[in-house]
Amino acid sequence: MKAHDGMYIAGAWRPAATGDTIPVVNPVDEEVIAHVPAGTAADVDAAVGAARAALPAWSATPPAERAARIGAVRDGLVARKDEIAATVTAELGAPLPFSEAVHAGVPILVAGSYADLAATYAFEEKVGNSTVYAEPVGVVGAITPWNYPLHQIVAKVAPALAAGCTVVLKPAEDTPLTAQLFAEIVHEAGVPAGVFNLVTGLGPVAGQALAEHDGVDLVSFTGSTAVGKRIGGAAGAAVKRVALELGGKSANVILPSADLAKAVNVGVANVMANSGQTCSAWTRMLVHTSRYDEAVELARKAAAKYGDRIGPVVSAKQQERVRGYIERGVEEGARLVAGGPEAPREQGYFVSPTVFADVTPGMTIAQEEIFGPVVSLIRYEDEADAETIANGTVYGLAGAVWAADDAEAVAFARRLQTGQVDINGGGFNPLAPFGGYKQSGVGRELGAHGLAEYLQTKSLQF
Numbered sequence: 001m002k003a004h005d006g007m008y009i010a011g012a013w014r015p016a017a018t019g020d021t022i023p024v025v026n027p028v029d030e031e032v033i034a035h036v037p038a039g040t041a042a043d044v045d046a047a048v049g050a051a052r053a054a055l056p057a058w059s060a061t062p063p064a065e066r067a068a069r070i071g072a073v074r075d076g077l078v079a080r081k082d083e084i085a086a087t088v089t090a091e092l093g094a095p096l097p098f099s100e101a102v103h104a105g106v107p108i109l110v111a112g113s114y115a116d117l118a119a120t121y122a123f124e125e126k127v128g129n130s131t132v133y134a135e136p137v138g139v140v141g142a143i144t145p146w147n148y149p150l151h152q153i154v155a156k157v158a159p160a161l162a163a164g165c166t167v168v169l170k171p172a173e174d175t176p177l178t179a180q181l182f183a184e185i186v187h188e189a190g191v192p193a194g195v196f197n198l199v200t201g202l203g204p205v206a207g208q209a210l211a212e213h214d215g216v217d218l219v220s221f222t223g224s225t226a227v228g229k230r231i232g233g234a235a236g237a238a239v240k241r242v243a244l245e246l247g248g249k250s251a252n253v254i255l256p257s258a259d260l261a262k263a264v265n266v267g268v269a270n271v272m273a274n275s276g277q278t279c280s281a282w283t284r285m286l287v288h289t290s291r292y293d294e295a296v297e298l299a300r301k302a303a304a305k306y307g308d309r310i311g312p313v314v315s316a317k318q319q320e321r322v323r324g325y326i327e328r329g330v331e332e333g334a335r336l337v338a339g340g341p342e343a344p345r346e347q348g349y350f351v352s353p354t355v356f357a358d359v360t361p362g363m364t365i366a367q368e369e370i371f372g373p374v375v376s377l378i379r380y381e382d383e384a385d386a387e388t389i390a391n392g393t394v395y396g397l398a399g400a401v402w403a404a405d406d407a408e409a410v411a412f413a414r415r416l417q418t419g420q421v422d423i424n425g426g427g428f429n430p431l432a433p434f435g436g437y438k439q440s441g442v443g444r445e446l447g448a449h450g451l452a453e454y455l456q457t458k459s460l461q462f
Helices: 041-060 063-079 081-092 096-103 105-120 149-163 176-188 203-212 225-237 260-276 289-304 316-331 383-390 406-413 447-452
Strands: 006-009 012-015 021-025 032-037 124-127 130-136 139-143 166-170 196-198 218-222 241-245 251-254 284-288 335-338 354-359 374-380 399-402 455-461
Touching: 006 041, 006 176, 021 176, 032 081, 032 176, 041 130, 041 139, 041 166, 041 196, 041 203, 063 081, 063 105, 063 149, 063 176, 081 096, 081 105, 081 149, 081 176, 096 105, 096 149, 096 260, 105 149, 105 447, 139 149, 139 203, 149 166, 149 176, 149 218, 149 447, 166 203, 176 196, 203 218, 203 225, 218 225, 225 241, 251 260, 251 383, 260 284, 260 289, 260 374, 260 399, 284 289, 284 383, 289 335, 289 354, 289 374, 316 335, 316 354, 316 374, 374 383, 383 406, 399 406
Parallel strands: 139 166, 139 218, 166 196, 218 241, 251 284, 251 399, 284 374, 354 374
Antiparallel strands: 006 012, 006 196, 021 032, 124 130, 130 455, 335 354
8 A cells, every 4th residue: 555644633644744754675685665754742732632622522422323323434444455464574574474364354354343242342330329330531541562563543443433432543663554554444334433533653762742632531552562552650640441352471380181282282383473573473383391302392393384374574673672582591591492593584674483392490491471483392390380381470461271171271271361262273253352450450351341441440439
């Protein structure tokens, strides 16, 4: 798609406050494919003003009508699915089949789920002699990451619109073209002017201006824990609501009774998806000492299959970050059994699928989020040891447990300090709440729990 040279504000593409731009780079060949405006506080102020002006009418719009607009957005995502996939592939570097299935496919499911929820959600209920109303929180500032550019947008915008909120979106500067395409779809869907607004720009400039703006009632942010802490601090000073989906260091716990080959192969595939750039990836594989050596060999063979199947990471900066972590793992004594820090290609931001064995729980690669195709195998002695290791990071976003039967896995999973756990390879559910414990965030996305983040309650007593 051709990049827009303005911001989408109040239902139209408007010139940016300055002529400064941000290059968009294809991670596969390192070529600049477009430029987008570098938004400033002035652009954010205009967008927030438009959102505030549109709020009274949109919040008063019947839920069934809001549902119809979200349904039209979903139809637009379907109609332009191929264009979406091609756009994500161009600016993120994801292989086209993955972009088609996940980057374009999942947002369709999520948008459809909120079209249904908006029409059926209980926005009022009787509680004794009270009537309790669920009302929109107001103007939402949505700040989204680059790793799943459209999914993260839809997971915020769709429930916010379903709740009756208006939105200002600031997408990641690495993947702004997908956001511009989404704005086109919203416009074509007939969403009223000002209900959705888009400002492209750098995080420390446009993102910070949006998070701190007095006209924003809730900030919904997905990204690093470090940035989430700053946003949470600023919001707290203003007594402003936040929803924060942050980092992860999820454990893939393989109990002794599990089908080891299946658990290891699925676990490696989970980390390699999207070139490891997934906050919920099961990057720590915990294996009982009696089966550890077998698991290491299975992981080595599994990783070898992904050498030419995964795309690059998003940028040169991200490539250096991931390679730096791999080097750190070697320095701290982990055993490299697949991959390594050397770039597998001369061009593009590629990182080799990497597997570490003999990783101990205190190592840097077992504690910090790498955000690349790197799996760390950790040995445990018994279930109590596995529980301690799995819960032994500042994160608690996701995870997996494998056992001979679901009941055994569930019993262990209930002891994990994490927001979502897949049991024996359980599949993605767009209606299940997603979010973290501890420093992995505040609040939930997806399904009814995700809609509730954008609502506040009022009770009337009779």
